[in-house]
Amino acid sequence: xxxxxxxxxxxxxxxxxxxxxxxxxxxxxxxxxxxxxxxxxxxxxxxxxxxxxxxxxxxxxxxxxxxxxxxxxxxxxxxxxxxxxxxxxxxxxxxxxxxxxxxxxxxxxxxxxxxxxxxxxxxxxxxxxxxxxxxxxxxxxxxxxxxxxxxxxxxxxxxxxxxxxxxxxxxxxxxxxxxxxxxxxxxxxxxxxxxxxxxxxxxxxxxxxxxxxx
Amino acid sequence: xxxxxxxxxxxxxxxxxxxxxxxxxxxxxxxxxxxxxxxxxxxxxxxxxxxxxxxxxxxxxxxxxxxxxxxxxxxxxxxxxxxxxxxxxxxxxxxxxxxxxxxxxxxxxxxxxxxxxxxxxxxxxxxxxxxxxxxxxxxxxxxxxxxxxxxxxxxxxxxxxxxxxxxxxxxxxxxxxxxxxxxxxxxxxxxxxxxxxxxxxxxxxxxxxxxxxxxxxxxxxxxxxxxxxxxxxxxxxxxxxxxxxxxxxxxxxxxxxxxxxxxxxxxxxxxxxxxxxxxxxxxxxxxxxxxxxxxxxxxxxxxxxxxxxxxxxxxxxxxxxxxxxxxxxxxxxxxxxxxxxxxxxxxxxxxxxxxxxxxxxxxxxxxxxxxxxxxxxxxxxxxxxxxxxxxxxxxx
Numbered sequence: 001x002x003x004x005x006x007x008x009x010x011x012x013x014x015x016x017x018x019x020x021x022x023x024x025x026x027x028x029x030x031x032x033x034x035x036x037x038x039x040x041x042x043x044x045x046x047x048x049x050x051x052x053x054x055x056x057x058x059x060x061x062x063x064x065x066x067x068x069x070x071x072x073x074x075x076x077x078x079x080x081x082x083x084x085x086x087x088x089x090x091x092x093x094x095x096x097x098x099x100x101x102x103x104x105x106x107x108x109x110x111x112x113x114x115x116x117x118x119x120x121x122x123x124x125x126x127x128x129x130x131x132x133x134x135x136x137x138x139x140x141x142x143x144x145x146x147x148x149x150x151x152x153x154x155x156x157x158x159x160x161x162x163x164x165x166x167x168x169x170x171x172x173x174x175x176x177x178x179x180x181x182x183x184x185x186x187x188x189x190x191x192x193x194x195x196x197x198x199x200x201x202x203x204x205x206x207x208x209x210x211x212x213x214x
Numbered sequence: 215x216x217x218x219x220x221x222x223x224x225x226x227x228x229x230x231x232x233x234x235x236x237x238x239x240x241x242x243x244x245x246x247x248x249x250x251x252x253x254x255x256x257x258x259x260x261x262x263x264x265x266x267x268x269x270x271x272x273x274x275x276x277x278x279x280x281x282x283x284x285x286x287x288x289x290x291x292x293x294x295x296x297x298x299x300x301x302x303x304x305x306x307x308x309x310x311x312x313x314x315x316x317x318x319x320x321x322x323x324x325x326x327x328x329x330x331x332x333x334x335x336x337x338x339x340x341x342x343x344x345x346x347x348x349x350x351x352x353x354x355x356x357x358x359x360x361x362x363x364x365x366x367x368x369x370x371x372x373x374x375x376x377x378x379x380x381x382x383x384x385x386x387x388x389x390x391x392x393x394x395x396x397x398x399x400x401x402x403x404x405x406x407x408x409x410x411x412x413x414x415x416x417x418x419x420x421x422x423x424x425x426x427x428x429x430x431x432x433x434x435x436x437x438x439x440x441x442x443x444x445x446x447x448x449x450x451x452x453x454x455x456x457x458x459x460x461x462x463x464x465x466x467x468x469x470x471x472x473x474x475x476x477x478x479x480x481x482x483x484x485x486x487x488x489x490x491x492x493x494x495x496x497x498x499x500x501x502x503x504x505x506x507x508x509x510x511x512x513x514x515x516x517x518x519x520x521x522x523x524x525x526x527x528x529x530x531x532x533x534x535x536x537x538x539x540x541x542x543x544x545x546x547x548x549x550x551x552x553x554x555x556x557x558x559x560x561x562x563x564x565x566x567x568x569x570x571x572x573x574x575x576x577x578x579x580x581x582x583x584x585x586x587x588x589x590x591x592x593x594x595x596x597x598x599x600x601x602x603x604x605x606x607x608x609x610x
Contacts, residue, residue: 015402054485054518057447059398066395097328102394124333149542149577150266150328181515181543195516 015063
């Protein structure tokens with residue numbers, strides 16, 4: 001691994017956003033944007049693994065995600081300019097009444113590092129806003145999160161709204177968040193459920209595979 | 215909108231019904247609670263039903279907003295839960311995570327199908343802290359309403375049913391004021407500011423908590439979901455949560471009862487390499503009661519699995535009452551048989567010697583048969599635990 005790669009990976013894992021931005025700028029003089037995304041993906045995998053093993057907690061993931069966002073901001077325009085293609089587009093948001101975006105931010109960073117084009121609708125997103133964004137952006141996946149138990153039923157309301165808008169067959173529906181369980185996947189008629197950020201990325205990849213039949 | 219005069223009449227009718235019921239009870243809810251908190255075995259487990267909206271109880275003529283902003287209506291819903299559903303732990307507080315921030319100028323939204331929320335942190339820059347003052351519990355925001363709610367309980371069902379009140383804990387208040395991501399950044403860039411903020415939060419909590427002492431015979435429950443793992447890591451917990459929570463608990467020790475209140479929520483003990491040691495650290499903060507969630511008892515939702523029997527032994531050794539909490543998914547989506555089995559299993563594992571409660575929080579879509587299953591299971595969890603053990607084994 002080059003010096004830049006090691007430094008970049010280290011600053012992401014340590015959650016040092018400003019340092020990550022500085023190293024990324026330097027690294028771009030030597031490395032291709034795609035190589036930088038690969039380094040970020042390695043860092044994301046390590047953060048995810050250590051979280052699942054109980055070695056890291058949410059604060060470390062959040063700071064790591066913040067650092068990854070610095071890379072994404074710098075590298076994504078270069079990727080697009082260079083004709084790089086995303087694996088698929090995902091629209092993501094916290095459901096209406098839910099103002100939590102901790103987990104969502106981590107998921108966005110990890111999905112981006114895995115090659116997805118992620119459009120974040122933010123927090124407290126009404127179903128009609130999801131519908132509008134799907135009609136405009138034509139994503140392959142719509143992902144919705146509910147952090148508190150009282151907002152989990154909104155995931156069902158969103159699924160109903162997708163049906164009513166005639167969009168249910170056109171997008172895969174991925175759900176997640178602290179208040180969501182695997183049982184809700186069936187109950188809310190979702191196509192996928194991510195128990196955490198790492199699982200959400202795996203589920204998104206699986207849904208794309210299903211969609212393309214490979 | 216239904217008028218409060220009509221609601222007050224309904225409350226008075228419920229009080230009369232409750233008085234008649236109490237006369238036919240072998241043990242009153244108040245006596246049962248007293249036994250549990252003094253680590254004696256009552257006749258059976260306590261029924262603890264909490265809810266966030268009148269709709270959870272099927273009350274359709276009161277909106278969620280009215281419930282949180284009109285104490286007559288809030289008290290009526292709590293009284294319905296007691297008299298008609300058998301709840302023995304009505305809650306004398308509203309949206310406990312918002313009251314203090316609202317009293318300092320935060321704007322609260324009241325969505326119909328969810329808990330009230332504050333969307334914008336009131337401290338956008340560290341310098342904003344110096345512009346804030348400790349709220350006056352008798353004048354600011356909805357604090358006076360919550361005090362009045364507790365007085366109302368004292369006048370109505372107060373002699374029959376124990377009803378805890380609550381305020382937010384210091385770390386969770388800091389997160390509500392500053393925002394979670396911001397406070398994580400502050401810990402890296404300006405840890406001194408975080409400590410100054412937490413010191414301010416302690417003063418807010420203690421000022422409001424002491425006002426609550428004047429209207430409730432128990433110390434307030436401290437709501438501290440943000441200081442639980444995995445929201446914080448153990449190093450953050452030890453530096454930024456534990457000392458401040460302990461300070462508030464001690465300052466709010468009730469002058470008459472000597473109790474310090476419950477420290478809510480699930481603590482993520484199972485996520486640490488040595489959960490027993492971490493639990494002992496938590497208990498050392500000095501609370502009188504502590505929850506353990508279904509996630510940690512059964513090892514679901516990414517949590518590890520603790521041994522409930524050992525967990526109870528550790529808390530009981532510190533005279534900390536253990537509240538085991540059924541998950542809202544269980545109440546909404548599992549079968550009545552599943553709920554009954556969980557309640558009885560937990561009672562058998564941790565009920566012995568008192569100091570133990572199994573509580574349920576109702577989401578809006580809880581089927582009535584699931585609520586009934588919980589209530590029936592509690593009725594069947596009678597002391598001594600061996601009597602249930604025999605029945606339970608036969609059923610298995």
